[in-house]
Amino acid sequence: MVQKLDIHGDDLDARAREVLREIIVQHISSGEPIGSRALAKCGHFQLSPASLRNVMADLEDLGYLQQPHTSAGRVPTDRGYRFFIEHLMKSRALSAHERESIDDQVSHSNEFDEVLQAASKLLSSMSDQVGVVFMPTLLQFTIRSMDFILVAENKIMCVIVGTNGMVVNKLVETRLALTRDELEKIGRYISSEFSGLTLDQIRRRLILMTEQERALHDQMMQKTIALGIDAVNDVTPVQRELIVEGATSILTKPEFADAGALRKTFLALQEKEKLIDILESFLGEEDLQILIGSESDFTQVHNFSIVARRYGTQSSPLGMVGIIGPMRMEYARLAPLVDYLGRALSRKIEEQEHKN
Amino acid sequence: MVQKLDIHGDDLDARAREVLREIIVQHISSGEPIGSRALAKCGHFQLSPASLRNVMADLEDLGYLQQPHTSAGRVPTDRGYRFFIEHLMKSRALSAHERESIDDQVSHSNEFDEVLQAASKLLSSMSDQVGVVFMPTLLQFTIRSMDFILVAENKIMCVIVGTNGMVVNKLVETRLALTRDELEKIGRYISSEFSGLTLDQIRRRLILMTEQERALHDQMMQKTIALGIDAVNDVTPVQRELIVEGATSILTKPEFADAGALRKTFLALQEKEKLIDILESFLGEEDLQILIGSESDFTQVHNFSIVARRYGTQSSPLGMVGIIGPMRMEYARLAPLVDYLGRALSRKIEEQEHKN
């Protein structure tokens, strides 16, 4: 459903580009439609409003601008934003202070969920938009160790540590009656035997092992396999999770001034599956992704834009971090922000992996 | 800050009470001010609108009703609601179906946070208001066992199981270099030695032990104490947490039709500390608590009401469950709902404790 507009823009001369750029910049900061007068008065052009009107009419014909109604100024279209982002935008580098607070937050905790949660909050507060973080799927997660703790009869806490330092806890219900000692042994065995494999691979091996001769006779081995399968099965459903932070930030935006729009938007942000689908589709891409309005079904309906970047190692992308907001957002500032945060997260993950 | 209105209501005769009751019931269901005509037409009274007007004027003088403006009907005041709740309300028992779905949700999981999360969602969906659950403070939490798992050098996952079946995981950073075996032993020791104590008690004992002679010589004991203290200190900060669920439910309520009110309300719901303060102040009370509008600073500003009940055992109250909504809410239905849910949670906790 995601299909970016293909724009070459050869049909725009230097002046038209400048005009488009100025209109978008002004509109992003004010939220109002921009008229020829306002444009003339900004000083960038030595042209009269009438001349600018001609240029604007051309830009409208080409689909970069549109008028909300006849007697209003002009507003960028999705196509206009896209062109702006690809050819016109002057990215504003992050300030030292901004970089610092990102680095701080990322290195603040070593618990993975906490870091991601913090990342989402940070995105939201620094951008004044909605921050989203798409959590890693556990299936592609290589483990370093797996331990089991007796919580109650038939209830076992399973603690999985990933090679990337990520820690996952999951309570497993099992019909096996196991002692502390047995759990200890099982943990040791699985940790040493399956270290470096993904949960999916572990599951397959365990299932294969069921058929091996040793499993038929060794009772301890039987228990190990049974518990291992229970644990892996119980953990894997928890796989696609989306952290959404700062939804209240949209309350102040003029585009959501009326209660109806507000309501729709809030409900939209609760449809996490759709958002996850979109983000997941970008998981393969190396660099920053920007999705504008009509470029996907979901964003079209709600007039959103999404700025997102994947994080994780080269070989295995883990998830996405990003921002959701109205199409009118400060791409020039937010793109570097999301990019930097994505890189910071990736760096952290790689570090943890090497620290092993 | 919480001060309930003191109302005796001796100054109301039977007819005035009936009128007040009917006005509040109608206003709760419609949200509109109630006029004398509408009241006459409902059939409960064999009186003309003019007579009802006299009664209503009296009720207004006594502060139970008020007029939004001269030419409108009348609306209950906080005092009116308070009187209604204490003397007039006919609680509507929960249907078998409602009880069933509460019991279902409560017994669905055995993980404590999950149950509380579910409880909050349930409250929200059954009441169509905002559901809140105030999480237990860990300090007053008696433990059954405490285990430690090596996650990385200097990073240890601590899994604490409470006597009530509650499980808490916390990653602890420590400067101690510990092996799996040592962790295993420490876990066993702490679990057997301190079972049944609260985290606070454990902390004190550990600190006391520092001075004992054995600790000075036995290296293992030193490590145990050090790790134990680290773990307890690291866990306790996570103590007052508020789960807020279903904030979007207020989007449909007529009292929040305009964007400004909506905005204020959302921001208010984010001030979790204030809400926690209010709920905490009720922790000592045995039964259902209802707080209306001006009865506390916080609810006054936002025109909220809160219906809440504590849960936990007789001896140690753990937290509160409740509903937040506009003053105009269906107390007759919601009071029994919150009450039942609080009891269900308490029952579950007690069961788990006995199952030991």
Place this chain on the structure above:
DNA sequence: GTTGGCACTCGCGCTAAATGAGTGCTAACG
């Protein structure tokens, strides 16, 4: 004590007119 009648208040919704920002087009200018 209850009721019908009546004058009065005032929020709400409707329509009409005024406002003003912005456009497109055309004709003149360098």
Place this chain on the structure above:
DNA sequence: CGTTAGCACTCATTTAGCGCGAGTGCCAAC
């Protein structure tokens, strides 16, 4: 030929005015 001033036109938004109707308070009669 590009640029500009002028002008008629459009249309969302604001403002004012008006009537409706729900509701009240009071009074006099029953």
